Amino acid sequence: MPNPVLVEVTRGDLVESIHRGAVAIVDAAGAVRFSLGDIDAPIYTRSALKPFQALPLVESGAAEAFGVSDEEVALACASHSGESMHTTRVAAWLKRIGCSEADLICGPQTPRHEPTLQTMAETHEKPSRLHNNCSGKHAGFLTVAKHLGAPTADYVNISHPVQKAILESVSRLSDYRDPAWGIDGCAAPNFALPLTAFARALARLATGQTPGAARILKSMTTYPELVAGTGRHCTALMRAAQGKVAVKLGAEGVYAAMLPELGLGVALKIDDGAMRAAETAIAFVLEKLNVIPAGYATAPVVNTRGATVGERRPAEALQGIG
Amino acid sequence: MPNPVLVEVTRGDLVESIHRGAVAIVDAAGAVRFSLGDIDAPIYTRSALKPFQALPLVESGAAEAFGVSDEEVALACASHSGESMHTTRVAAWLKRIGCSEADLICGPQTPRHEPTLQTMAETHEKPSRLHNNCSGKHAGFLTVAKHLGAPTADYVNISHPVQKAILESVSRLSDYRDPAWGIDGCAAPNFALPLTAFARALARLATGQTPGAARILKSMTTYPELVAGTGRHCTALMRAAQGKVAVKLGAEGVYAAMLPELGLGVALKIDDGAMRAAETAIAFVLEKLNVIPAGYATAPVVNTRGATVGERRPAEALQGIG
Numbered sequence: 211m212p213n214p215v216l217v218e219v220t221r222g223d224l225v226e227s228i229h230r231g232a233v234a235i236v237d238a239a240g241a242v243r244f245s246l247g248d249i250d251a252p253i254y255t256r257s258a259l260k261p262f263q264a265l266p267l268v269e270s271g272a273a274e275a276f277g278v279s280d281e282e283v284a285l286a287c288a289s290h291s292g293e294s295m296h297t298t299r300v301a302a303w304l305k306r307i308g309c310s311e312a313d314l315i316c317g318p319q320t321p322r323h324e325p326t327l328q329t330m331a332e333t334h335e336k337p338s339r340l341h342n343n344c345s346g347k348h349a350g351f352l353t354v355a356k357h358l359g360a361p362t363a364d365y366v367n368i369s370h371p372v373q374k375a376i377l378e379s380v381s382r383l384s385d386y387r388d389p390a391w392g393i394d395g396c397a398a399p400n401f402a403l404p405l406t407a408f409a410r411a412l413a414r415l416a417t418g419q420t421p422g423a424a425r426i427l428k429s430m431t432t433y434p435e436l437v438a439g440t441g442r443h444c445t446a447l448m449r450a451a452q453g454k455v456a457v458k459l460g461a462e463g464v465y466a467a468m469l470p471e472l473g474l475g476v477a478l479k480i481d482d483g484a485m486r487a488a489e490t491a492i493a494f495v496l497e498k499l500n501v502i503p504a505g506y507a508t509a510p511v512v513n514t515r516g517a518t519v520g521e522r523r524p525a526e527a528l529q530g531i532g
Numbered sequence: 533m534p535n536p537v538l539v540e541v542t543r544g545d546l547v548e549s550i551h552r553g554a555v556a557i558v559d560a561a562g563a564v565r566f567s568l569g570d571i572d573a574p575i576y577t578r579s580a581l582k583p584f585q586a587l588p589l590v591e592s593g594a595a596e597a598f599g600v601s602d603e604e605v606a607l608a609c610a611s612h613s614g615e616s617m618h619t620t621r622v623a624a625w626l627k628r629i630g631c632s633e634a635d636l637i638c639g640p641q642t643p644r645h646e647p648t649l650q651t652m653a654e655t656h657e658k659p660s661r662l663h664n665n666c667s668g669k670h671a672g673f674l675t676v677a678k679h680l681g682a683p684t685a686d687y688v689n690i691s692h693p694v695q696k697a698i699l700e701s702v703s704r705l706s707d708y709r710d711p712a713w714g715i716d717g718c719a720a721p722n723f724a725l726p727l728t729a730f731a732r733a734l735a736r737l738a739t740g741q742t743p744g745a746a747r748i749l750k751s752m753t754t755y756p757e758l759v760a761g762t763g764r765h766c767t768a769l770m771r772a773a774q775g776k777v778a779v780k781l782g783a784e785g786v787y788a789a790m791l792p793e794l795g796l797g798v799a800l801k802i803d804d805g806a807m808r809a810a811e812t813a814i815a816f817v818l819e820k821l822n823v824i825p826a827g828y829a830t831a832p833v834v835n836t837r838g839a840t841v842g843e844r845r846p847a848e849a850l851q852g853i854g
Contacts, residue, residue, distance in 0.1 A: 212534040212552075219784075219805065221576055221714040221715070221722075222576075222712065222713060222714025222715065222724075223712060223714070224574065224576065224712055224714065224724055226575075226576050226714075226784055226805070227784050227785065227803065227804055227805035228803050228804060229804050230534075230552075230803075230804075252546065253548075254544075254546065254548050315837070316836055316837070317835065317836030317837040317838065318836065319836045327653070328653050331649070331650050331653030331654060332653060332654060334654075342836055390544065390545060390546055391544060392543040392544025392545070392546065392548075392841060392842065393543070393544065393835060393839065394835065395835045395836055395841075396835065396836055396837075397835055397836070397837045397839065400543075402544075462541075462548055462549050463549065481549065481550050481552075481804075482549055482550060482551050482552075482803075482804035482806055482809075483541065483548070483549035483806070484804055484805070484806065487804075513639065513715060513716065513717045513718065513719055514638055514639030514640065514641050514664055514717055514718055514719070515637070515638070515639040515718075515719045516639065517715065517719065519715040519716075519717075520714065
């Protein structure tokens with residue numbers, strides 16, 4: 211059975227496009243508090259996995275050994291926009307652990323921050339690996355590898371100690387063993403979990419059921435601009451929530467949320483991979499759970515003249531939450 | 533009943549995202565030769581409507597009166613990339629009819645052609661209305677307005693003679709009256725047609741059942757780089773087909789094709805609006821109809837390291853064509 215429509219995009223009097231998907235809201239005991247659609251099929255968690263990929267950095271003792279700051283932990287959890295506030299911090303972190311941009315295995319990526327792009331165009335600067343939205347995650351991987359005395363050359367190999375430590379964390383917190391995996395945009399392994407298992411793990415991170423959890427959440431919610439960037443959706447939601455939620459998007463329509471006060475984890479995936487729909491859906495869930503004020507879920511469809519010609523909005527199925 | 537899955541995107545061993553949609557292949561007599569999904573619900577035709585929006589330019593005598601070239605007719609049908617080959621031609625055309633960029637009602641738009649963007653960034657040039665992907669269409673509207681002695685100030689008003697002439701052409705060729713309409717990205721009215729009606733109109737344009745049809749098709753297939761641009765999908769398909777098909781994409785997952793030799797029109801809409809899926813679906817339809825060689829439908833999913841980590845491909849439902 212197809213997943214329900216979660217988000218609609220209108221133009222004039224018609225619904226022009228629809229986005230189907232699935233959502234799971236789960237508590238730390240593993241009870242499903244609310245769900246829509248197929249929450250049992252594994253989905254690639256993509257960058258929404260980053261808080262778990264950063265856990266070994268904190269829990270192995272690597273962060274302490276290398277004096278990793280909360281800002282750097284936030285960058286380890288980030289899909290950042292490649293702004294100088296991101297790239298300079300990652301570069302300094304790499305230098306401190308005796309590494310450099312050349313040690314990053316992620317490829318170069320065009321920053322998504324427009325003023326940065328404009329400056330780079332003017333100065334003929336090419337995108338580097340530091341600009342890759344995952345460069346902080348990779349700096350975290352290198353820090354753990356150094357701390358464990360493991361090779362730094364092949365840290366994205368599925369059998370490397372860094373990746374094994376991540377898999378152990380993910381499996382332990384999700385109660386889901388031997389997940390399927392694929393290669394992410396940054397060349398790191400990415401695990402596929404059912405939304406139930408992923409939301410369960412997020413609830414357990416939210417409620418501090420693993421030693422590094424509190425630091426991950428504190429770092430993300432204290433430095434939301436480092437987790438994403440200027441004008442970004444994750445950043446705006448975390449600012450609006452004032453510590454009540456840590457959120458992380460993932461490519462292909464994934465969004466994850468950790469709610470410490472409510473003791474909940476939220477995971478959703480848009481079937482077609484559209485980020486616009488994932489943004490509307492997660493914002494509406496957070497509005498219904500009263501952790502952000504209203505106004506983040508709907509968005510106008512604007513034409514090149516600046517006129518509003520339609521609307522992106524949560525669909526009927528989502529109204530049942532909370 | 534939800535539309536079938538038309539396109540899948542894989543990563544590793546899993547299907548990561550899916551795209552549902554509907555397709556209609558119709559002949560000039562109006563017989564549906566093949567269909568998938570709901571072909572009776574009206575969908576906004578978006579820029580796939582442009583060949584019809586260019587018909588009054590040819591059929592009113594405006595093109596002849598103002599010496600409009602085939603290159604300019606191709607631009608009237610275009611969603612162009614804002615390259616200098618597009619903007620300089622539109623600017624010259626406007627000047628010839630006694631107009632200028634200021635008369636274009638479409639808003640400024642960032643060109644999608646990367647080298648053009650790079651040059652503009654270096655020279656601090658801001659996007660203009662000429663860069664709007666619809667600037668050729670608007671130049672066509674202005675040419676018709678001038679020829680009819682109608683006001684040039686309000687040519688996107690639904691009751692303006694230019695828009696009335698377009699609606700007459702669309703209704704006549706589609707046998708579909710009083711379509712719903714909304715405002716397109718460029719501020720022009722856009723009509724919503726069922727895929728059956730739209731494909732029927734495309735088949736009739738393909739087979740020359742209106743005086744201006746042959747010139748529209750010839751202009752599009754002779755100058756495919758003006759209809760879209762360097763590296764664009766529409767351009768590549770028309771080049772590959774060597775005159776056997778004229779294609780036109782539309783925003784939010786729409787694609788239209790006119791096949792003169794086979795006497796067919798093809799119209800498709802991806803439910804979620806994803807252009808990547810519309811591109812795969814139309815290319816596969818054209819491959820199955822033997823108007824382009826194999827190889828245009830599937831595409832690798834590549835990460836920032838340049839490694840292939842998945843595939844975009846036509847789904848099972850599309851295999852039944854032809």
